[in-house]
Amino acid sequence: MIVATRKPFDAIKQVVSGHKKVLIVGCGTCVAVCLAGGEKEVSILASQIRMTLKLDGQSVQVDEATVERQCDREFLVDLGKKVNVSDYDMVISMACGAGVQLFSDVYDRSTVAPGLDTVFIGVAEGPGVWTERCRSCGDCVLGKTAGICPVTMCAKGLLNGPCAGTRHGKCEINPEMDCAWAKIYERLAARGGLAQIRETLPPRKNSRQAFPAVLIHEAYKRRLKKDDTIV
Numbered sequence: 294m295i296v297a298t299r300k301p302f303d304a305i306k307q308v309v310s311g312h313k314k315v316l317i318v319g320c321g322t323c324v325a326v327c328l329a330g331g332e333k334e335v336s337i338l339a340s341q342i343r344m345t346l347k348l349d350g351q352s353v354q355v356d357e358a359t360v361e362r363q364c365d366r367e368f369l370v371d372l373g374k375k376v377n378v379s380d381y382d383m384v385i386s387m388a389c390g391a392g393v394q395l396f397s398d399v400y401d402r403s404t405v406a407p408g409l410d411t412v413f414i415g416v417a418e419g420p421g422v423w424t425e426r427c428r429s430c431g432d433c434v435l436g437k438t439a440g441i442c443p444v445t446m447c448a449k450g451l452l453n454g455p456c457a458g459t460r461h462g463k464c465e466i467n468p469e470m471d472c473a474w475a476k477i478y479e480r481l482a483a484r485g486g487l488a489q490i491r492e493t494l495p496p497r498k499n500s501r502q503a504f505p506a507v508l509i510h511e512a513y514k515r516r517l518k519k520d521d522t523i524v
């Protein structure tokens with residue numbers, strides 16, 4: 294999932310200050326799971342803004358809405374059926390960067406600002422703890438590395454390791470961190486698959502990480518007309 298954190302309140306306050314009608318829009322998927330931008334966090338932020346601006350003598354109307362996914366156009370269009378977005382002079386989108394951008398595309402006459410900082414693609418390790426696991430490199434090698442990502446978990450992003458610096462299973466860059474390649478070795482050994490670590494992986498296909506990337510599912514290609522614009 295996408296892991297994000299809320300921007301510091303002072304930064305959000307600065308953005309909304311001076312506006313009369315503010316809409317805060319949450320996203321019900323990844324950022325709700327990581328307790329950054331779901332319905333509850335929208336409500337907390339809205340209350341904070343109302344109280345703080347009131348204490349500053351500013352009169353502001355702060356409304357709240359949360360859609361299932363801000364990275365999906367249909368949910369944003371649905372929002373427009375319930376809320377007149379153009380009525381607001383400022384929208385704070387509590388989605389990841391993709392959601393904020395799609396919101397700004399769909400409501401391109403509205404002033405939209407991010408309420409979150411998007412941090413990484415990761416996993417939940419336990420309540421309130423998330424760790425990065427993937428950099429969306431577009432050329433996944435997990436099948437060769439016992440399901441441990443060397444691009445993300447190795448400080449040098451080595452596709453063939455370990456480097457000469459590994460010591461007692463720790464990384465030379467940060468002795469607090471496990472060496473990703475030591476982990477890969479251990480897991481392959483436990484599976485009786487050590488022969489695999491002798492295989493040299495080819496250089497990563499960095500071209501697959503071209504920006505901005507576009508992916509069209511084969512089954513949907515036929516539906517697109519030649520002149521349809523994707524981005």
Ligand code: SF4
Binds near residue numbers: 428431
């Ligand atoms: S190899 Fe690339 S796609 Fe696979 S987990 Fe690592 S960063 Fe993600």
Ligand code: SF4
Binds near residue numbers: 473
């Ligand atoms: S010690 Fe291990 S994790 Fe650290 S840079 Fe070397 S191979 Fe990568």
